[in-house]
Every structure is written in structure tokens, then in C-alpha cells.
Amino acid sequence: MVGESLSKHLDPFGVTTSLLNAQMAWLLHPQEMVRALSSLSGDLVALQAHVVRRAFGLPSEDVVKPHADDARFADPVWDNSPTWDIIKEWYLAFTHRLQDMYFETPGLSDKERRRAAFWLRKWLNAVAPTNFFWTNPVALRKYVETHGESLANGLRNFLRDAQARNIQMVEENAFQVGKDLAVTPGKVVFRNRLLEIIHYTPTTSQVRSVPVLIITPWINKFYILDLNPKKSMVKYLVDQGFSVFITSWKNPGSDMAGITFDDYLREGVNEAVEMVRSFCEVPKVHLVGYCIGGTLVSTYMAWANRQFAADRMPVVDWTLFTTLTDFSHPGDIEVFIDEASIRALEESMAKKGYLDGSEMASAFRMLRSNSLVWHYWVHSYLYGESLPPFDVLYWNMDSTRMPQAMHSFYLREMYLQNNLIKRDKLNIAGQPIDLRRITQPLYAVTAEDDHIAPWAQCYRIRKYVNVEAPVRFVLSTSGHILGIVNPPVNPPKRAYWAGEPLPNEHYEEWLKRSRKQPGTWWEDWVRWLQERGGELIDAPPVETRKYPALADAPGTYVLEK
Secondary structure, eight states: OHHHHSOTTTOTTOHHHHHHHHHHHHHTOHHHHHHHHHHHHHHHHHHHHHHHHHHTTOOOOOSSOOOTTOOTTOSTHHHHOHHHHHHHHHHHHHHHHHHHHHHTOTTSOHHHHHHHHHHHHHHHHHTOGGGSGGGOHHHHHHHHHTTTHHHHHHHHHHHHHHHHTSOOSSOTTSOOBTTTBSOSOEEEEEEOSSEEEEEEOOOSSEEESSOEEEEOOSSSOGGGGOSSTTTOHHHHHHHTTOOEEEEEEOOOOGGGTTOOHHHIIIIIIIHHHHHHHHHHTOSOEEEEEETHHHHHHHHHHHHHHHHSOGGGOOEEEEEEESOOSOOSSOGGGGGGOSHHHHHHHHHHHHHHTEEOHHHHHHHHHHHTHIIIIIHHHIIIIISOOOOOOOHHHHHHHSOOOEEHHHHHHIIIIIIITOGGGSTTTOEETTEEOOGGGOOSOEEEEEETTOSSSOHHHHTTHHHHSOTTSOEEEEEESSOTTTTTSOOOOSSOSOEEEEEOOOTTOOHHHHHHHSOEEESOHHHHHHHHHHHTSOOEEEOOOSSOSSSOOSEETTOSGGGOO
16 A cells, blocks of 8 residues: 555654555545445535525525534524535535545555544645635624724734644633632642642531542643532532542653653552541542543552452442543544554654653644634634633643653553453553452443543443443533533533443443433432442541641642643
């Protein structure tokens, strides 16, 4: 194939090679190509008839309609004006048909087809008429209405982003961590070279005896779970009568290049569990993991069930938020995962000792380029609008770095080799691990529109934990972030499905027999935790003589840039 003749160093992510391979595959299958072009010609005939009717001012239904979540053509001018409607229809007709063709490319593997279709979609998104001043009627209208001020503001916005070397989604000084965000009262009561542990000040006179320990992802900063008092999960848990502890990870520099995944398990999760048990003087904790923090928690649970005797297991139950354990179909992110791509990342990390957080953020933004890239291109540069002060976007831009050794292991062993689901394949902290050894009750939360951890793939944890382990599985509406940052509101904005999947039950069958419920899964989770949370006891102090306060929440590690 063409890709084999090009240097992987020139195209490590397969952008050019995947597109050329798909084109060559179509040329090598002329019969399939004729059928595909016949379908396209049918669309073009219908489109031409639509153009004629609109040109003469006659009513006509759109040949191709934008997807429900495509906001690019939401302005009425794209329907009301024949000229702009025709431009929209031509673009959509070719876009939809070409994407279908690439997904159906003959002679390629499923992964090769998905990769080619992904990069084609990114190119088609980039050349949309909405992204250019002269083919965007809304931009032209704003220019006239503001007497050119919108374009002048757009130029200033462009220069601002050029200086920042990024298409910004929120102003850098829009919020201040510890003042506007992460304001739930608490103390840092433990610190080592990898993390700080925050204990939140109790707000009830009594609490459940079993504390909650949340292992956050180190890809981003912890305060996504403590944005503000109305959205804060930790405040909600504290107000429900739980002792809550959370990890705030160190933002590593080049001096931490050699930190391994084992270190994150031993000095991260294991030390955190032991510290919280000691602080609260209890034998067990509720353990919670979010995203990659959940993958680490899953690894720890398999390790702990081999490391400790059953009566010494320090976790009473565990919870996962949007967590992959089976990486066989990780969604669109797989376009960045193959030997050549990982090797290119490793070479980049070797020069600095880490993967820069902006590189990770750019990859995730690429997965949803219309909403996370081109939306801001259009609104900032073509419309000249100011950036909205949105707390979730500020958190998203407040990225962290990944240590070289740890991240290389994670990409290779999890994504590339999918070794976490294999019996005793991974040797972690001196122990061969197997998820099937896990017997503790699990509460697993996923999100319907999650593009980072697809919910159907997250569901497969039911297949790998011990068949007798109680599992409650939850599917929330919304995506990877807002499916989790999902506080109770009235009236409810979101909904969820919850139920106990059978050991070998397919996710579609589970969904069919699960009832959709309005509101947030937070309330369901709290009931589940309370059933296992032990008796009510007097609320402990926020700090103790053994664990004095090292800093006020949100601590010092979260402020590192």
C-alpha cells in the first residue's frame, strides 16, 4: 500500500497515508467504485432539481439535512436564502457521501477504514463554508451591522491566539483557582512527590464511618469535581454526610521522567488508601476513580486482591467514572494509537522527559473539531466575539504534563496491547494481576455521548470482574465531563439509566430492560454508598495531630503551571 512506501517519521499519525490508502483501495475495486459513484450521481440529480426550484423561488425540501448536533447551519439564513441554502446543500451532499464511501472502503481493515474516514472528516470540517468570511452569511451580516468592527475584533482575537499559539476557548485570567474554582473548604493533610490529598471540612454533625477517597485523573487537574458550590461533587458528598478525600496530582517536570505506572499505583493509590484508613481509623474505604484515574483504580483493585488476604482488603467497594479497562475499541482516539504514532510520541517525550499537556489537549480537541476548534475559529475571528467565561472550558485548558515512563507504559500496555484484560499478563508492583480476582461491589458510571471512553466499551468491565461481584451500571446523558459533573437541578436537565447487568449480558440488552430516569445519577450513587457506608459517627476534624494541615484546599500542586 502507499502508506508502506512513505516514511513513518513524515506521517506518524497516518493522516496522508490513510487517505491515500483509501483512494488506492477504491481504484483497485472498480466495481464497488462504480456503485458508489452511482449513488452519488443520484444525490446530484436530486440536488440539481432542488437548486432549480430554489433558484425560481419555489418551495423545496432539503436533499441532505444537517445532523441534529451540527450547529454550523443553525442560523435561519441557511434555509431562507436560496443562495446560501444551495451552498449548504452542495457541501452537505458531498460531505455525507464521501464519508460514507470512506467508511465502506473495500480491501481495508476496519481500523484502516475508520482512520481514513476520521482524517477525511477532519478535512471536510476544515473546508466547511462556515469557516470562511466570504462564504459565511452570518459573518457578512455582522460585518455590515457593526460597520466592520466585528472583523477588527476578530483580527485582535486572532493576534491574541497567535501569541498564545492556540485557538483559545476561554480567557487565561477568566477564573482563579482557589477563589472562583475549587472553593470547597478543606485541608491538604498528606503530600508526597506524586500527590497531595485534600480532606474536606465536614458540614454535618455526623458522617458515615466509611470515608470516600476519589482518585482523579492526572491528565487534568482535580477541580473538575469541585468547580463551584453549585456544581461541586465533593461538596455534594460532604453535604450528604460523607468524609471525602481527593487526590491532587503533581504536575511533573523533566526531573520526573522516570516515574512509572507502578509508582502511581504504589505512591499514589496505595499510599492514599492507607493514609485515609489511618486518618479515619477504619479498616476500609470507598474507592472512586475517574477516567485514567479509574483505570489506575481498576489496576489497583486487581493488584490488592492478590496482594492482601480477603480479611485485610482495604476497600469495601469501588466506583468508576467513564473508565476504560478494555481498550480494544476505544473510539476515535484509536487513530492516534499504533506503533508508529506511539514511537513518535516517545521520541518527543524523550527530549523533554514528559508529554506536554497542550499536546494531549490538542488531540482531544481534534476528536470533536467542529465544536472544540472551528466553533471558536468562527466566533472569535469571523464574528469578533469575546470568549465566554465558562468554568469547564477553563479547567479543560488548564492542562498538565505526563511523565515519560508512565505515559509510554500506559499507551503501550493499555491502548496498544490491551493487556489489562488479559489474565496475569501485566506485572504491576511485583504482582501479576487479573481483573477477575476483583470481588468487591462496583458502581460504574458512563456517559451516552462520551467520545473519550465510549460507554459500550466501558460496559465491558462487567465481563472481566469476578462473576459473583455485584455490579451496578449507570448510563448518564451528555458526555465525558458533563455526564459526570451532573448536579441535581430543578427541573432536571439530564437523565440516566441504572441497573445490575448480568455477567454475560450484552450492553444493548441491558439498556432495553433498564428504565430511563430523569435527574442525576448522583442521588442513586449516594443511596448505593449509604448502604455500604457503615454507621453514623461524629464528624472527624478536618486535620489531626498525626495529619496536620499542610495547606488550605485546593493545595499547592493544583496551582503549578
